[in-house]
Amino acid sequence: MATRVGSPKLLKNLRYFIRPLNSAPSSIEVSPITFTEKPDPTVTKPSTTTNSSALNLDNAKELFSSVTTTKLLRSTVTLHMAAIEPMIDLGIWVMNSRMIELAVLREIIFGTVRHSFFEHFCAGESPEEACRTVLKLWNAGLRGMLDYGSEHAADNESCDRNLEGFLQTVASTKSLPQSSVSSVIAKITAICPFDLLKRRTHQFNLPLTYFTYSAAIMYNKEDNPIVFGTIQAYLKDAKDRLLRTTKVAEEMGVSLGVKLVRGAYMSSERQLAASLGFESPIHNTIQDTHDCYNDCASFMLEKISNGSGAVVLATHNIESGKLAAAKARDLGIGKENQKLQFAQLYGMAEVLSFGLRNAGFQVSKYMPFGPLEQVMPYLLRRAEENRGLLSTSTLDRQLMRKELERRLKAAILQGKLTWSKDQHRRRKTRVINRERSKPRYHSRTREIFRTPRFCVLCVLEIGQRASMLWKTVGCLWPLGCRSLSEELSNSPEGLAKSRSAFEFERDERRIRKWRKMIGAGGSDWKHYVRRKPHVVKRRIRKGIPDCLRGLVWQLISGSRDLLLMNPGVYEQLVIYETSASELDIIRDISRTFPSHVFFQQRHGPGQRSLYNVLKAYSVYDRDVGYVQGMGFVAGLLLLYMSEEDAFWLLVALLKGAVHSPMEGLYLVGLPLVQQYLFQFDHLMREHLPKLGEHFTQEMINPSMYASQWFITVFSYSFPFHLALRIWDVFLSEGVKIVFKVGLALLKYCHDNLIKLPFEKLIHALRNFPEDAMNPDTLLPMAYSIKVSKRLEELKHEYQKKNEKLADSSGKQKQQPP
Numbered sequence: 001m002a003t004r005v006g007s008p009k010l011l012k013n014l015r016y017f018i019r020p021l022n023s024a025p026s027s028i029e030v031s032p033i034t035f036t037e038k039p040d041p042t043v044t045k046p047s048t049t050t051n052s053s054a055l056n057l058d059n060a061k062e063l064f065s066s067v068t069t070t071k072l073l074r075s076t077v078t079l080h081m082a083a084i085e086p087m088i089d090l091g092i093w094v095m096n097s098r099m100i101e102l103a104v105l106r107e108i109i110f111g112t113v114r115h116s117f118f119e120h121f122c123a124g125e126s127p128e129e130a131c132r133t134v135l136k137l138w139n140a141g142l143r144g145m146l147d148y149g150s151e152h153a154a155d156n157e158s159c160d161r162n163l164e165g166f167l168q169t170v171a172s173t174k175s176l177p178q179s180s181v182s183s184v185i186a187k188i189t190a191i192c193p194f195d196l197l198k199r200r201t202h203q204f205n206l207p208l209t210y211f212t213y214s215a216a217i218m219y220n221k222e223d224n225p226i227v228f229g230t231i232q233a234y235l236k237d238a239k240d241r242l243l244r245t246t247k248v249a250e251e252m253g254v255s256l257g258v259k260l261v262r263g264a265y266m267s268s269e270r271q272l273a274a275s276l277g278f279e280s281p282i283h284n285t286i287q288d289t290h291d292c293y294n295d296c297a298s299f300m301l302e303k304i305s306n307g308s309g310a311v312v313l314a315t316h317n318i319e320s321g322k323l324a325a326a327k328a329r330d331l332g333i334g335k336e337n338q339k340l341q342f343a344q345l346y347g348m349a350e351v352l353s354f355g356l357r358n359a360g361f362q363v364s365k366y367m368p369f370g371p372l373e374q375v376m377p378y379l380l381r382r383a384e385e386n387r388g389l390l391s392t393s394t395l396d397r398q399l400m401r402k403e404l405e406r407r408l409k410a411a412i413l414q415g416k417l418t419w420s421k422d423q424h425r426r427r428k429t430r431v432i433n434r435e436r437s438k439p440r441y442h443s444r445t446r447e448i449f450r451t452p453r454f455c456v457l458c459v460l461e462i463g464q465r466a467s468m469l470w471k472t473v474g475c476l477w478p479l480g481c482r483s484l485s486e487e488l489s490n491s492p493e494g495l496a497k498s499r500s501a502f503e504f505e506r507d508e509r510r511i512r513k514w515r516k517m518i519g520a521g522g523s524d525w526k527h528y529v530r531r532k533p534h535v536v537k538r539r540i541r542k543g544i545p546d547c548l549r550g551l552v553w554q555l556i557s558g559s560r561d562l563l564l565m566n567p568g569v570y571e572q573l574v575i576y577e578t579s580a581s582e583l584d585i586i587r588d589i590s591r592t593f594p595s596h597v598f599f600q601q602r603h604g605p606g607q608r609s610l611y612n613v614l615k616a617y618s619v620y621d622r623d624v625g626y627v628q629g630m631g632f633v634a635g636l637l638l639l640y641m642s643e644e645d646a647f648w649l650l651v652a653l654l655k656g657a658v659h660s661p662m663e664g665l666y667l668v669g670l671p672l673v674q675q676y677l678f679q680f681d682h683l684m685r686e687h688l689p690k691l692g693e694h695f696t697q698e699m700i701n702p703s704m705y706a707s708q709w710f711i712t713v714f715s716y717s718f719p720f721h722l723a724l725r726i727w728d729v730f731l732s733e734g735v736k737i738v739f740k741v742g743l744a745l746l747k748y749c750h751d752n753l754i755k756l757p758f759e760k761l762i763h764a765l766r767n768f769p770e771d772a773m774n775p776d777t778l779l780p781m782a783y784s785i786k787v788s789k790r791l792e793e794l795k796h797e798y799q800k801k802n803e804k805l806a807d808s809s810g811k812q813k814q815q816p817p
Helices: 008-016 069-082 085-096 103-121 127-139 155-174 201-217 237-251 268-276 286-305 320-329 350-358 373-387 387-392 395-436 439-452 452-476 481-487 494-498 499-519 525-529 533-542 546-557 559-565 569-576 582-589 605-620 630-638 643-655 671-687 689-697 707-712 720-733 736-748 758-766 775-783 788-814
Strands: 143-148 181-185 226-231 257-261 312-314 339-345 365-367
Touching: 069 085, 069 103, 069 395, 069 707, 127 143, 127 155, 127 365, 127 582, 143 155, 143 643, 155 181, 155 775, 181 365, 201 226, 201 237, 201 559, 226 237, 237 286, 257 286, 286 312, 286 320, 320 339, 339 350, 339 559, 350 365, 350 643, 365 373, 387 788, 395 671, 499 533, 499 546, 525 533, 533 720, 533 775, 546 559, 569 605, 569 643, 582 605, 582 630, 605 630, 605 643, 630 643, 630 720, 630 758, 671 689, 671 707, 671 736, 671 788, 707 736, 720 736, 736 775, 736 788
Parallel strands: 143 181, 143 365, 226 257, 257 312, 312 339, 339 365
Antiparallel strands: none
């Protein structure tokens, strides 16, 4: 079937894009700095004094910070094996021998390859596995270039099969974050069964180049090209071809995309040229190829800085990477410029990839995938082409080994530090016991000097020397009390103006009461709760001090016990398990608290921690998995505790460590949400009958405004200070506080809501006035509403109603048609 790829006028212009095989290499050279209509034949080499400090490739800890120790160890072993040339020769011989036809040996060989070289150099055997690998790469700050690993097509059937594979690859990327995949590789040799297109060698570049630039003319309409053609710098005419191509593209108004590679050094190129009586198309020396690549890269960077073209610099060469990075930096081409990308093969040149990533450039990894039998030709070809690179590029192996040694030493040292801390803790306990036996005035004097009031008075008195004393205030401040200091500005004047000394003393007294109630690390909590439950309840309703909120939440929810009983489980779930919900989690992360500074940075620590917690829970409870509203709950927890603590608190909530389990909020069909809405509707009509009647007239039901209240426990759209106060009580007393706060909101706005028509009513129910969100006004009103007994009655009523519906539907199914 023929496909029209361009108009006759466009095809006429294509002759400038393509050089025939039997033409002699042009004497015209490309200047790496400027481009004119008539290029100067003199070659301008890049300066050898170019500042290459744009890349830091010496700090192994910083380079491999996103790589787990297990993966780092496996990569080191695989690269050391690949660097042994006799082993590569043996592998190629075995794969091409008749031994592979024996079923037993085939399984052994393929199993060995699958768990070594295949896992290191390939993204997986299916689009789903490839997408998961892309996500791991994306979490490390890199992007993927997905390649369906079929090299050639022998007949029409294999063409159709390969085409379907490429289309599935494109479709699979739709479920990934947009920035995680930079491109999809489509091999023309795998979908066009031309006898000529047997290998990507120079003699067959003509039809491939024709096809590529025809597609570029048709589809590269906007400023950012989507079709990229490959320039192989190991060919003598590479610079001349790039020059002519860019010139014609500019004349035609086509946005040119170029993928610049060195190319494979294959002896067949020279042999074929000699047999035909032509000069070899390949550079005579490797240095000539390096110079050609660097000149072409510099030329394209100049073009990008002037606003035209785009380039993918595919290189494993450290010097070329440094030169290009320094040139891009000097030209002001940074991370925000999507027209410059660096690329390396997956599993190779990791030091260069991470170094470029740390320098702020877009970096992609070429990621082939597919069934092992299908990808085997790719692995053999890469092993043959890159045997020299694998054996001589020792930088990756050296830095990986250095980082492994550092981590091993750190682990040993950490063990010593843990022992030392235990010794210090025991000594500290003895000191505290001795201090308690001293006269009371000693501790009282020390307490005076620790109080914020004393610090404030000193600041106000000293005046000009306040900045020096401010550092002392930070040291004297009780450990962990972040919230009070965060509310202040960074200057002593802000301290004096924002809060009075009396307020500071009151807050400090309140914190001391809480610390006494909790004990060291929560050791006295359970005992105090048993002795004085009403005091605990009253203090929680007044609000937990911000500096202690994370610890208290863990204590009242029971998650601290779960953490202590399950050491290492969270790490296992995050690192070694995979989740079917990973793509959904990544898609929703940027929507979770988008205005909060902790979650604003793309791929920043906040988003990564949130992803880890949600992924871990989706693996821990596969029946629930992941539902969108869970992100707001987990995000709120992460603001006050570590990932592992937040995970176990989420488990305690949904599995019901203290109160009734809430996993029904996120199960299929949201059964618990339906029950809560049923209960809330009846409570609202009982406590606010006029408003309930108005809602009936306007056809308003709780699912239109209250679903998010229950799914996120008011953390979705309510002011942060109010949501925290509600969560304090929610973790202590259970879900009834959600009903109480909801009723209190409706009661507070009753007079306004009862006058509104449908459209304005919906808007008002989703956007309550600011005065209604004051916790000191709203929460006392909520505490005064009694709902506990009625909630139980409505729960039984709802269950009976569902049982009747289930019985009636079952009888209808049993009746014959």
